Amino acid sequence: MFMLKRLLLSITLTLFISTISLVYASNLSKQLLTIPMTLTTREVVTLEQYQGKKPVYLKFWATWCKPCIKQMPHFEKINQQHGDDLAVIAINLGINDNLAAVQKVQQEFNLSMPMVIDTKGDLAQAFRLLGTPYHLLFDKQMNLVHLGHKADSVLDNKIALISATKELDLLADTAIAETEKPLDLGLDDSKTHAFLFTATWCDWYFKDSRPTASQQCISAQNSVNNLTKKFDKFAWQGIISRLWTGPSELANYTKKYQVKHPIAIDVSNSMFHQYGIKEFPSLVVVKNGEVILKTSDFSKPESLAKQLSKL
Structure with missing residues (x-):
């Protein structure tokens, strides 16, 4: 009888843990969930730490990118309207940019969201950046639900829905998976x-x-x-x-x-x-x-x- 009770308890715990895992399941790789994003405040955050808590909106930008600058009022408005229910994070490319240039834009547009400077290019590489501005939206479970370059009604509607914990159609994780092969330049020679x-x-x-x-x-x-x-x-x-x-x-x-x-x-x-x-x-x-x-x-x-x- 004792062994039977232990078996039933084990099955119950397994089912409970499996249910919790499914609730917080993400279609992102472990690499993307755990890739560190170092804020200008030196705090390090990951997508994984928001998983099960709130959706995340990442935006890649550059100070010299004209469409990026044009979109800044919209970007700050999103943070003001949905910041309590949505983690909004800005990621500067770090290409031909520096902290002073980034801070100047922050001050000009009164940007209040956390800021990352991608100094090593790890984030741009991981999220397959092809051009800026680049918007990525993840639901509460850290499933990719949107990516694109426009700050339009499509993006706004999706942000409003996931901020209100509404379910959205998921994008396949392959949407940000690298599909191109590296250049083969034959570097294993003596030249x-x-x-x-x-x-x-x-x-x-x-x-x-x-x-x-x-x-x-x-x-x-x-x-x-x-x-x-x-x-x-x-x-x-x-x-x-x-x-x-x-x-x-x-x-x-x-x-x-x-x-x-x-x-x-x-x-x-x-x-x-x-x-x-x-x-x-x-x-x-x-x-x-x-x-x-x-x-x-x-x-x-x-x-x-x-x-x-x-x-």
């Missing part, structure tokens, strides 16, 4: 590889908001065009950011700068992430798997050539 990391749009898009960076983008490609001739023993490769970029943008860029060296879009963002590229443009020189030079300064081509000659 010295020189990678120019840049974007097809950074010369013209940064012109007003980041004029220095805009000029660097122009100088970088022009300099590399010349350096490929002088340092022909290096294996030169242009690596283009996948943000807002496809084959047609790459073709236009190649034609515009008369690029002769190999160039490709980092469609999986793995190269940008691997080498921690947070400034457009950047030159990274690699030999035997080790970085022997990394710079974002193309203002003095002669100085750069001198650095390369010593490698």
